[in-house]
Amino acid sequence: MTSFALKNGRLHAEGVALADIAERFGTPCYVYSRTALEAALDEFLDQLKGCDALVCYAVKANSNLGILNLFARRGAGFDIVSGGELQRALAAGADPQKIVFSGVGKTAAEMEQALAAGILCFNVESAPELERLNEVAGSVGKKAPISLRVNPNVDAKTHPYISTGLKENKFGVAYEDALALYRRAAALPHIEVAGIDSHIGSQLLDPAPFAEALDKILQLVDQLAADGIHLHHIDLGGGLGIRYSDEESAPSVKSYLGPLLAKLAGRKLKIVLEPGRRLVGNAGLLLTKVEYLKPGEVKNFAIVDAAMNDLARPALYDAWHDIVPVAPRAGEAKSWEIVGPVCESGDFLGHGRPLALAPGDLLAIMSAGAYGMAMSSNYNTRPRAAEVLVDGDTAHLVRAREAVESLYALERTLP
Numbered sequence: 369m370t371s372f373a374l375k376n377g378r379l380h381a382e383g384v385a386l387a388d389i390a391e392r393f394g395t396p397c398y399v400y401s402r403t404a405l406e407a408a409l410d411e412f413l414d415q416l417k418g419c420d421a422l423v424c425y426a427v428k429a430n431s432n433l434g435i436l437n438l439f440a441r442r443g444a445g446f447d448i449v450s451g452g453e454l455q456r457a458l459a460a461g462a463d464p465q466k467i468v469f470s471g472v473g474k475t476a477a478e479m480e481q482a483l484a485a486g487i488l489c490f491n492v493e494s495a496p497e498l499e500r501l502n503e504v505a506g507s508v509g510k511k512a513p514i515s516l517r518v519n520p521n522v523d524a525k526t527h528p529y530i531s532t533g534l535k536e537n538k539f540g541v542a543y544e545d546a547l548a549l550y551r552r553a554a555a556l557p558h559i560e561v562a563g564i565d566s567h568i569g570s571q572l573l574d575p576a577p578f579a580e581a582l583d584k585i586l587q588l589v590d591q592l593a594a595d596g597i598h599l600h601h602i603d604l605g606g607g608l609g610i611r612y613s614d615e616e617s618a619p620s621v622k623s624y625l626g627p628l629l630a631k632l633a634g635r636k637l638k639i640v641l642e643p644g645r646r647l648v649g650n651a652g653l654l655l656t657k658v659e660y661l662k663p664g665e666v667k668n669f670a671i672v673d674a675a676m677n678d679l680a681r682p683a684l685y686d687a688w689h690d691i692v693p694v695a696p697r698a699g700e701a702k703s704w705e706i707v708g709p710v711c712e713s714g715d716f717l718g719h720g721r722p723l724a725l726a727p728g729d730l731l732a733i734m735s736a737g738a739y740g741m742a743m744s745s746n747y748n749t750r751p752r753a754a755e756v757l758v759d760g761d762t763a764h765l766v767r768a769r770e771a772v773e774s775l776y777a778l779e780r781t782l783p
């Protein structure tokens with residue numbers, strides 16, 4: 369990713385040296401590149417030129433208002449999974465008519481909130497949710513536009529924790545049940561059937577399962593049409609993977625979308641996509657400082673000031689993130705366990721990384737723009753990191769580092 373590159377032996381985000389960001393905003397700190405964010409969205413928009421299509425960025429991947437606002441300004445919509453994400457997206461300038469609402473556990477209050485905002489579509493994930501939505505919409509005198517999230521039962525060939533399109537997953541409506549449920553939806557007075565939706569998993573590096581899922585969904589679309597149920601849009605979900613390490617490669621947006629658009633050609637269906645990771649993952653890094661080096665007989669530990677509470681992916685999925693020095697130094701590389709200060713043996717960011725290190729060195733944990741800050745926590749009463757968005761030669765603070773007092777501000781001692 370050229371947005372993060374060495375210049376004169378120092379790692380930069382666009383035109384700004386990461387060392388300067390560390391000095392100004394402290395570490396740990398998330399750093400995003402505006403150019404990389406916009407280029408990632410444009411890759412989709414370019415492929416979709418001339419199509420009736422809407423890219424709904426999956427807010428869960430990174431919900432910083434600065435990022436949401438950049439995408440909204442470029443015409444993107446949003447895929448949300450909670451009332452909180454709805455409020456965030458609207459605060460960032462989203463057009464409610466470009467919002468789709470996914471998730472298996474929408475509460476009545478969240479439904480009311482989304483109906484009041486006037487969102488594009490509810491992606492309904494079960495029969496009882498459909499009934500509840502009908503009731504809620506009736507109680508506020510509205511009709512709720514819906515898609516059913518249909519589970520095509522294809523194997524996304526990804527990590528089991530982030531695979532969602534198999535029968536055994538909690539998501540969506542079973543393929544075999546979809547037709548009957550659509551008939552029910554069409555008969556409900558406060559529901560308007562708008563589309564169909566499917567999302568089969570995350571970090572997919574093989575585009576074939578997407579095409580397999582679409583074939584199954586299109587069969588259903590035809591069956592529905594034969595039944596007199598005509599859909600306005602088809603939502604293909606998100607899930608396109610990114611490259612995390614040199615060993616793997618990720619498909620281009622063109623090789624992912626090309627076969628899907630070919631299958632959809634000639635059909636009068638608006639296309640909705642819900643990419644998350646692909647738009648933000650490689651546009652962000654986590655900047656951290658080496659606090660201590662603790663070489664040992666069995667393992668060498670480099671203890672850094674970022675931890676599993678800042679970036680949970682390694683601890684949670686054994687995920688790989690490249691770790692690169694901000695100012696590479698000459699000298700012999702040693703194999704280091706890159707670990708944080710949290711009191712868990714699982715608190716690591718990388719195992720056995722060959723690096724030449726000294727205390728005080730800055731490291732960049734790469735590809736941390738997706739499911740990084742969004743999944744961070746305050747475990748060990750650690751304030752969450754600052755977030756900085758770099759635009760050319762300027763670094764903007766888009767989220768201040770949390771103050772410790774704010775972490776217990778809502779707590780009370782007994783009288």
Ligand SMILES: Cc1ncc(COP(=O)(O)O)c(C=O)c1O
Nearest residue numbers: 426470570606607642643644645
């Ligand atoms: C319904 C839905 N849409 C979109 C996404 C975004 O996925 P990704 O970040 O893999 O593109 C997810 C998360 O997997 C999801 O559950």
Ligand SMILES: N[C@@H](CCCC[NH3+])C(=O)O
Nearest residue numbers: 428530570571681738739
């Ligand atoms: N949190 C996961 C992705 C979850 C996808 C959400 N539906 C990750 O970091 O890879």
